[in-house]
Amino acid sequence: MGQTWFKYGVCILAVLLVVSACKDSSKQKEAMPAQDQKWWKEAIVYQIYPRSFKDSDGDGVGDLQGIIQKLDYVQSLGVTAVWLNPIYTSPNADNGYDVSDYRNIMEEFGTMEDFDQMMDGMHQRGIKLVMDIVVNHSSNEHEWFKQSRSSRDNPYRDYYHWWPAEKGNPPYRYSLFDAKGDAWQYDSLTNAYYLHYFAKQQPDLNWSNPKVRQEVYDIMKFWADKGVDGFRLDAFQFAAKDTTYPKFPDGFEKDFIQYYAMQDGLHEYLKEMNQAVFSKYDVMSVSEGAGRNFEDAHELVDQDRNELNMAYAFEGVDIPKYKGYDLATMKEVFTKWDQEFAHDGWLSIFLANHDQARMVSRWGNDSEAYRDVSAKLLNTFLLSMRGTPYCYYGDELGMTNIDFDSISQYQDIAAINGYQKALDEGEDMELFMELLNFSSRDNGRTPMQWDATKNAGFSEGDPWLPVNENYMELNVEKENSNENSVLNHFRKMTILRKENPVLVYGDYQLVVPEHPTVYAYTRTLGDEKMLVLLNFSEEDTTFDLNLDGNPSTVVINNYTDLDITDKTVRLLPYQAVILKMD
Numbered sequence: 001m002g003q004t005w006f007k008y009g010v011c012i013l014a015v016l017l018v019v020s021a022c023k024d025s026s027k028q029k030e031a032m033p034a035q036d037q038k039w040w041k042e043a044i045v046y047q048i049y050p051r052s053f054k055d056s057d058g059d060g061v062g063d064l065q066g067i068i069q070k071l072d073y074v075q076s077l078g079v080t081a082v083w084l085n086p087i088y089t090s091p092n093a094d095n096g097y098d099v100s101d102y103r104n105i106m107e108e109f110g111t112m113e114d115f116d117q118m119m120d121g122m123h124q125r126g127i128k129l130v131m132d133i134v135v136n137h138s139s140n141e142h143e144w145f146k147q148s149r150s151s152r153d154n155p156y157r158d159y160y161h162w163w164p165a166e167k168g169n170p171p172y173r174y175s176l177f178d179a180k181g182d183a184w185q186y187d188s189l190t191n192a193y194y195l196h197y198f199a200k201q202q203p204d205l206n207w208s209n210p211k212v213r214q215e216v217y218d219i220m221k222f223w224a225d226k227g228v229d230g231f232r233l234d235a236f237q238f239a240a241k242d243t244t245y246p247k248f249p250d251g252f253e254k255d256f257i258q259y260y261a262m263q264d265g266l267h268e269y270l271k272e273m274n275q276a277v278f279s280k281y282d283v284m285s286v287s288e289g290a291g292r293n294f295e296d297a298h299e300l301v302d303q304d305r306n307e308l309n310m311a312y313a314f315e316g317v318d319i320p321k322y323k324g325y326d327l328a329t330m331k332e333v334f335t336k337w338d339q340e341f342a343h344d345g346w347l348s349i350f351l352a353n354h355d356q357a358r359m360v361s362r363w364g365n366d367s368e369a370y371r372d373v374s375a376k377l378l379n380t381f382l383l384s385m386r387g388t389p390y391c392y393y394g395d396e397l398g399m400t401n402i403d404f405d406s407i408s409q410y411q412d413i414a415a416i417n418g419y420q421k422a423l424d425e426g427e428d429m430e431l432f433m434e435l436l437n438f439s440s441r442d443n444g445r446t447p448m449q450w451d452a453t454k455n456a457g458f459s460e461g462d463p464w465l466p467v468n469e470n471y472m473e474l475n476v477e478k479e480n481s482n483e484n485s486v487l488n489h490f491r492k493m494t495i496l497r498k499e500n501p502v503l504v505y506g507d508y509q510l511v512v513p514e515h516p517t518v519y520a521y522t523r524t525l526g527d528e529k530m531l532v533l534l535n536f537s538e539e540d541t542t543f544d545l546n547l548d549g550n551p552s553t554v555v556i557n558n559y560t561d562l563d564i565t566d567k568t569v570r571l572l573p574y575q576a577v578i579l580k581m582d
């Protein structure tokens with residue numbers, strides 16, 4: 001190809017270069033109004049699924065002492081916050097998303113002393129701790145629910161939603177996890193039905209009851225007083241309900257968010273929560289779900305609303321995915337959410353979590369040939385977009401989906417009940433299993449792969465969920481010792497993001513929007529500009545750049561070389577490059 005500006009790029013060299021190539025971070029930030037700079041916007045969040053991270057006592061279940069053992073590793077990633085999935089006392093119908101005591105630690109995970117030690121260990125390492133708050137529903141074994149169901153005149157009756165059986169069948173509501181899809185569960189004790197949008201072991205709390213709200217704020221203050229740094233509000237967009245129970249159109253289940261989310265009252269509850277909790281501490285708040293549309297999302301997160309700091313919008317991870325996905329749609333979705341929140345509000349960026357397939361299996365290519373390079377590409381994307389990145393444990397290694405072939409291997413209540421429902425409804429079970437194999441939440445929950453010893457070094461006992469067979473080649477120990485591993489690429493990316501506020505705050509502008517396999521964009525802050533080039537395909541591609549400005553320095557590259565001239569660039573399969581522009 002024509003005149004080559006440079007053809008090099010051992011990654012580590014590139015990262016060292018960036019330090020001198022870019023203005024120091026405080027200079028870059030001068031282009032940002034001080035009041036808009038926030039620690040939670042600059043945070044790099046690492047999500048730990050405690051059940052699967054590290055087991056310290058050999059019972060096959062990860063625990064808090066296990067996390068403590070691995071804090072140096074977490075620090076080595078360069079992340080600045082940890083979001084921990086629920087660790088409260090729970091009968092575990094939904095792996096901790098059914099809480100029976102919000103002020104205690106699940107026995108399998110350890111004790112409150114362990115928690116304090118873990119949090120202190122994080123804080124000593126400069127890592128903040130974000131807790132999962134699960135208060136759309138509690139466990140059916142929570143004392144509130146035991147009281148509530150015991151009699152119709154119990155003081156806790158109104159903590160939940162009941163429908164007396166003498167009024168006839170309750171109006172149909174869809175449950176996401178129920179084996180029959182029915183969100184009303186009959187309870188003979190008081191001859192009434194209670195509402196559960198998720199499993200029947202997860203009765204929905206009645207947020208219109210001020211006593212419930214006060215209980216929740218007190219629980220949050222309990223944890224904030226202990227020193228936690230933030231809260232992720234589980235399923236909170238569903239907390240307010242229209243208890244006149246209007247009839248929904250047939251087939252509403254397919255679009256249930258439009259009917260369940262953001263009902264009247266929700267914003268008042270959030271403002272009240274903000275007043276009672278968030279405003280009193282330096283904590284961050286993030287909601288799972290961003291409502292039904294942009295307007296809802298703005299109302300949740302715009303600064304002048306005094307509700308939440310940020311939300312996860314689902315439209316990205318909801319892009320249809322089985323057997324590939326359409327890159328044009330991905331670009332369109334991520335771009336429109338970015339543009340919509342460019343000036344007001346703030347969002348999170350994520351490609352995976354404990355409810356999703358593994359990032360590289362779903363968005364990249366988990367074949368032996370492309371697993372590493374595509375995992376690096378995806379981490380480059382996550383850590384170079386605007387919005388607070390949430391990186392899921394194991395994705396920093398490129399951990400992949402597991403291959404289960406029988407329903408008996410699945411542990412997830414959503415998979416097990418979903419299977420029963422599909423069977424009852426006469427679905428094509430072969431297809432059902434194929435889809436489950438790809439998208440089951442258990443894919444994202446297999447034990448962390450630490451090394452090549454028994455059970456990938458996760459546990460001395462029998463792991464609660466099988467370890468992925470590829471752990472002998474794909475593990476932390478092996479990747480630590482390889483300068484060009486996915487893990488070390490991830491570390492380079494966290495350094496790059498932290499040293500370059502342009503990657504946090506900079507304006508995002510799509511480049512070559514029509515390109516079928518390349519996702520490219522610039523990030524600009526003041527006179528600092530970066531160009532991100534990502535080839536989402538197995539084919540190499542050469543294309544014109546037509547940029548305003550010259551790419552001058554490679555600051556990250558998942559290959560050793562880059563072919564670029566003043567006119568064209570050639571990207572190898574799944575090549576991911578960030579260049580500084582003059």
Ligand code: NOJ
Pocket residue numbers: 094097098134198234235288354355
């Ligand atoms: C969303 C959580 O992420 C998921 O894991 C859980 O099953 C549901 N909410 C119910 O709490």
